[in-house]
Amino acid sequence: MTAELSAHQLIAQHRPTLDQALEAIRTRAYWSPHPEHPKAYGENGSLGMAEGKDAFDALLGTRLDLGQPGTDDWVGEEKSPYGIDLGVAYPHADLDVLLPAMRAGQRAWRDAGAEIRAVVCLEILKRISDRTHEFAHAVMHTSGQAFMMAFQAGGPHAQDRGMEAVAYAYVEQVRTPDNAEWTKPQGKRDPLALTKQFTPVPRGIALVIGCNTFPTWNGYPGLFASLATGNAVLVKPHPRAVLPLALTVQVAREVLAEAGFDPNLVALAAERPGEGIAKTLAVRPEIRIIDYTGSTAFGDWLEANARQAQVYTEKAGVNTVIVESTDDYKGMLSNLAFSLSLYSGQMCTTPQNLLIPRDGIRTDEGPKSYDEVVADLAKSVGGLLGDDARANALLGAIVNPDVKARLEAATGLGEVALPSREISNPEFPNAVVRTPLIVKLDGAKPDDESAYMSECFGPVSFAVAVDSAADAVELLRRTIRDKGAMTVGAYTSDEEVEQAVQEACLEECAQLSLNLTGGVYVNQTAAFSDFHGSGGNAAANAALCDGAFVANRFRVVEVRREA
Amino acid sequence: MTAELSAHQLIAQHRPTLDQALEAIRTRAYWSPHPEHPKAYGENGSLGMAEGKDAFDALLGTRLDLGQPGTDDWVGEEKSPYGIDLGVAYPHADLDVLLPAMRAGQRAWRDAGAEIRAVVCLEILKRISDRTHEFAHAVMHTSGQAFMMAFQAGGPHAQDRGMEAVAYAYVEQVRTPDNAEWTKPQGKRDPLALTKQFTPVPRGIALVIGCNTFPTWNGYPGLFASLATGNAVLVKPHPRAVLPLALTVQVAREVLAEAGFDPNLVALAAERPGEGIAKTLAVRPEIRIIDYTGSTAFGDWLEANARQAQVYTEKAGVNTVIVESTDDYKGMLSNLAFSLSLYSGQMCTTPQNLLIPRDGIRTDEGPKSYDEVVADLAKSVGGLLGDDARANALLGAIVNPDVKARLEAATGLGEVALPSREISNPEFPNAVVRTPLIVKLDGAKPDDESAYMSECFGPVSFAVAVDSAADAVELLRRTIRDKGAMTVGAYTSDEEVEQAVQEACLEECAQLSLNLTGGVYVNQTAAFSDFHGSGGNAAANAALCDGAFVANRFRVVEVRREA
Numbered sequence A, B: 001m002t003a004e005l006s007a008h009q010l011i012a013q014h015r016p017t018l019d020q021a022l023e024a025i026r027t028r029a030y031w032s033p034h035p036e037h038p039k040a041y042g043e044n045g046s047l048g049m050a051e052g053k054d055a056f057d058a059l060l061g062t063r064l065d066l067g068q069p070g071t072d073d074w075v076g077e078e079k080s081p082y083g084i085d086l087g088v089a090y091p092h093a094d095l096d097v098l099l100p101a102m103r104a105g106q107r108a109w110r111d112a113g114a115e116i117r118a119v120v121c122l123e124i125l126k127r128i129s130d131r132t133h134e135f136a137h138a139v140m141h142t143s144g145q146a147f148m149m150a151f152q153a154g155g156p157h158a159q160d161r162g163m164e165a166v167a168y169a170y171v172e173q174v175r176t177p178d179n180a181e182w183t184k185p186q187g188k189r190d191p192l193a194l195t196k197q198f199t200p201v202p203r204g205i206a207l208v209i210g211c212n213t214f215p216t217w218n219g220y221p222g223l224f225a226s227l228a229t230g231n232a233v234l235v236k237p238h239p240r241a242v243l244p245l246a247l248t249v250q251v252a253r254e255v256l257a258e259a260g261f262d263p264n265l266v267a268l269a270a271e272r273p274g275e276g277i278a279k280t281l282a283v284r285p286e287i288r289i290i291d292y293t294g295s296t297a298f299g300d301w302l303e304a305n306a307r308q309a310q311v312y313t314e315k316a317g318v319n320t321v322i323v324e325s326t327d328d329y330k331g332m333l334s335n336l337a338f339s340l341s342l343y344s345g346q347m348c349t350t351p352q353n354l355l356i357p358r359d360g361i362r363t364d365e366g367p368k369s370y371d372e373v374v375a376d377l378a379k380s381v382g383g384l385l386g387d388d389a390r391a392n393a394l395l396g397a398i399v400n401p402d403v404k405a406r407l408e409a410a411t412g413l414g415e416v417a418l419p420s421r422e423i424s425n426p427e428f429p430n431a432v433v434r435t436p437l438i439v440k441l442d443g444a445k446p447d448d449e450s451a452y453m454s455e456c457f458g459p460v461s462f463a464v465a466v467d468s469a470a471d472a473v474e475l476l477r478r479t480i481r482d483k484g485a486m487t488v489g490a491y492t493s494d495e496e497v498e499q500a501v502q503e504a505c506l507e508e509c510a511q512l513s514l515n516l517t518g519g520v521y522v523n524q525t526a527a528f529s530d531f532h533g534s535g536g537n538a539a540a541n542a543a544l545c546d547g548a549f550v551a552n553r554f555r556v557v558e559v560r561r562e563a
Helices: A005-029 A050-057 A097-102 A108-131 A132-143 A147-154 A156-173 A216-226 A243-258 A278-280 A296-303 A329-346 A370-384 A387-394 A403-410 A446-452 A468-482 A495-508 A547-551 B007-029 B049-059 B095-103 B106-130 B132-143 B147-154 B156-173 B215-228 B242-260 B275-281 B296-305 B331-346 B369-382 B388-395 B400-408 B445-450 B468-483 B495-507 B547-552
Strands: A071-075 A090-093 A179-186 A191-200 A205-209 A231-235 A266-268 A287-293 A310-314 A320-323 A353-357 A417-418 A437-442 A462-467 A488-491 A513-514 A556-561 B071-073 B088-093 B179-186 B190-201 B205-209 B231-236 B266-268 B288-293 B310-314 B321-322 B353-357 B415-418 B437-442 B462-466 B488-489 B513-514 B554-563
Touching: A005 A108, A005 A156, A050 A132, A090 A097, A090 A266, A097 A108, A097 A205, A097 A231, A097 A266, A108 A132, A108 A191, A108 A216, A108 A243, A108 B495, A132 A147, A132 A216, A132 A243, A147 A156, A147 A216, A156 A216, A156 A547, A205 A216, A205 A278, A216 A231, A216 A287, A216 A547, A216 B513, A231 A243, A231 A278, A243 A266, A278 A287, A278 A296, A278 B007, A278 B049, A287 A296, A287 A387, A287 A403, A296 A310, A320 A329, A320 A468, A329 A370, A329 A387, A329 A462, A353 A370, A370 A387, A370 A437, A370 A462, A387 B190, A403 A437, A446 A462, A462 A468, A468 A495, A488 A495, A495 A513, A495 B049, A495 B106, A495 B190, A495 B554, A547 B547, A556 B288, A556 B495, B007 B106, B007 B488, B049 B132, B049 B296, B071 B369, B071 B468, B088 B095, B088 B266, B095 B106, B095 B205, B095 B231, B095 B266, B106 B132, B106 B156, B106 B190, B106 B215, B106 B242, B106 B488, B132 B215, B132 B242, B147 B156, B147 B215, B156 B215, B156 B547, B205 B275, B215 B231, B215 B242, B215 B288, B215 B547, B231 B242, B231 B275, B242 B266, B275 B288, B275 B296, B288 B296, B296 B310, B321 B331, B321 B468, B331 B388, B331 B437, B331 B462, B353 B369, B353 B468, B369 B388, B369 B437, B400 B437, B400 B462, B445 B462, B462 B468, B468 B495, B488 B495, B495 B513
Parallel strands: A205 A231, A205 A287, A231 A266, A287 A310, A320 A353, A320 A488, A353 A462, A437 A462, A488 A513, A513 B554, A556 B513, B205 B231, B205 B288, B231 B266, B288 B310, B321 B353, B321 B488, B353 B462, B437 B462, B488 B513
Antiparallel strands: A071 A090, A179 A191, A191 A556, A417 A437, B071 B088, B179 B190, B190 B554, B415 B437
16 A cells, blocks of 8 residues: 555654653643634634534535445434534444454554554544534534534544543553663673563554543543554444544544555444444454443443453543632632533533532631522522523533433422523524523432432532531542542632642542632643543543553563574 | 651662663663572671571461551461471451551551652562562472572562562652643733642552462562552462561561551451452452452452452463474473473463474474474473482472372373473472473364363473464464463574464464573563563453553542642
8 A cells, every 4th residue: 555644754744743742741731732712723724614614514414424344324313402403324334344344454553653653643633623613513513512612622622632642642652662682691601682572562443432422522532542552443422423523533544544554443333223332342352442431320331341341431420619718709609600501511520519518608708608609609600691692602502301301300409599591592593502500408418418419410500508618528528439520629718628628539539629710610621731530439430641541552562582 | 657767768778779670661671689699698688598598497387476457366377388387377357457457557658659659669679688588488388489499589580570560650650740830821811820739649458469379479569569659558368378478568567667657558468268358358348459360260250340449460371382493403492391390380471382283393403293392392301300409499399289180180181292200309308399291282183172272280281283383373373362371482483484473472462482492481571671461361461560550550639729
């Protein structure tokens, strides 16, 4: 095969970026090669705003032929949370044809070595980046995120997470040299001397099981970590969020082919409604790695049953924010209001339980009672979302009917401090848009506990009255231990309380944001610097991204001979 | 607590060694800080030969009081494979007292940080090293290894593997900085700025389940990897091989206390006969990491049932050597003879199946028929072990009655090419000493397949006649895939065959030694350079030592706040 993209060319183009990524994961200072602003696109080969929209529109109602072997049917019934039918048909695979085909190219991909694999992955990410505007619409119309969030979280932030995975994968593979000379002295006799070769080898085919809400952001780390470590990758998207990952697979296949590799190293496994293909795939012997984002029930099932595979899961947790005291009451309220509102709380990182002492809190505006804090927070959310245009831009749409049903049921769980409001979207009249609901609960009441100790995914938060700061920390510990947590937040100006919260997070293994009052929110993490999840509590068995996320996706085979 | 060993002192003493270890795992060149020669000991505080023997003798018939909390009884019925009763009594623990006590010191150990933990571990290893002569007798009289092997494999080589684990653990923890300043530009507005702290946190209590044959060598990697990453470590030795690990625990507790840490961070869990404490411990919620060496059945059970823990297993495999052709027939025979004889084949790395084309092989001494190769190998083993003193020094003793029974049963599996010979040990008349048995089998016969496709642990090898080199490679692949392999060897002077064997090992993920004819043997691996196992086939789910062996023993908790 003649490669249109030479190794030399790819290394020349992407090695400097890889080196910057490697430096970023060492220092964990701010870095991103992917611009966040929509206007930064449209030149140097990237699609501009209008072009991206046109490209997306052109996809609607078409058949996305990826040229995959073993395609026995065409499937796809995506309906946008904004109310439009995407009408895109995707290949449905005969696994007994597709899986063997995916293995055919693995030897060449393995032999290419870690650096070539890394730069090929970076070329894939570059081309995805160039199509960020197109992907933004695809993410928006599958996840229900508002455009700006779909653009940023589904575009540059997802690409950052993918590149971070490539950087970790690369550095992990080159920790062991390709070759070593080993000479062991033997006193007066000749030394023993061996020549050793070390080759990173893939585990096999990796399966990425995508989610509905963040198809690219949650899909890219596993996809790129597995591909960069030499594995073939089969992408099984959520049936409601196929398009962003199908486009990703399309780009990956293009780049692989142009670089002289077998495009079947990356493939899509779209499914018929109700087919439940993830369960079938997860226990196929060819599948040796699984990355999954979704429900705790299926994540637990994968961990227990996909025994032939390394399984990386991000499941559900219950996220807590302790509100104990603050030097910036206004900043706290507006920061929290934004966190609760962003994407209608449909993030695995959105705070659910706000623990507030029932005797109130100290603030720079004087003492505030529990009721005042809850009312002020409700007012703050109300203010933030008072303008419908702004509300639509922040909330996006409710991703599916289950979330809507859960929101409606939650009004019955306790006293409603802030009712959820229906908002109309003039551009997409069928979109279901809702503001966050805040319900008051009592931490000491067993009835209330069954509510706040379960994940209520969607725009629902509980203002839980607790006896004291110590009680809050104890409940925080118990929540992390029993339910897991992707994020923890705390507001306190008391050093002892701060220490206690920190110690709880260190012992229960959860990521803590302290006293955020500005433009960074507890539910956001930045690639190359923040870890997403800890991998040490029930919410997720892996963190994005660390050494453990990549180190077991490949093994090193040593061949030694006498020198 | 006042520390007798200051952090400053420990760093000054051990940091240079740590740095050398870090360099060694990067280059994988030869390195060891632990002398292999018995005469290298006896000065600078280390026990010499006679002192070591005296120290060991002084332990016999005593109670080894480790000062552990919750000791409710004294247990121990070790009988040396050399025929003497050790008579050492060990603490039996009330787990409901011991386990909570082990957690008490974890916070201080966590807060000490990666470097202090590493140098404390190196101090433990230094003191073990100083007592190498004493440990040698303890290993000899529990494993049945001959003295010289017990000295080297149980002493410096085990210490090397422990230090290698410390080095990997250290470097993994310091990949992420303790602190980071993150500043994200916001165009014309003020940048977003966060201060981030990153803390490696332990998973909890780690359980090391020791084995009978290599209590220190196989026990140290897990023990030191877990301790160095901040975990407490509970050591559950094999009931027949308690002493070497009990001494290890004793040293670790001493050093921890002197360095100002809680000695209960390391404890021993000795058991009553038939108590089966490993199974109980393995599913305790406090146990979050398990390192195990032993049978496939129990290893598989652990992987399936100890779901609350990270489980690292080394189980059984079937090791193959392909004998296809050679440029050094004599060297090959003597190298193989040594490999089969060392410690009576009671190594997880000893070759079991020698695949030899039924039409014979090409050698530098002309063509040799299958029968000639087998007869010459039998002669070579016979010659190596012809002298009883030398045979005793090489074979050691049969570790337990199961191995003896298996050896006796194996004579009925096929035509015996080399019968196993009983050797008397003048110093230990009750020792059971046997030379290796070689049985001829036919690779094409289904009846024979049931023999060569099972692990027959002990001094038993099968000379399996195969149709061709290609047939040998195919059988090698099938054996690794179905049974796993800790080692693979091959002798070939044909480049195509060499390529085919290499490719089989790369694809099936097994460590390959090619054409060894000198003083390095397929069953030996050197820490800092060779990987022991691959972690990618059924024989073991982990390799000693790589990033994956340490990366998931801790997690990193991030605390971020506005700058």
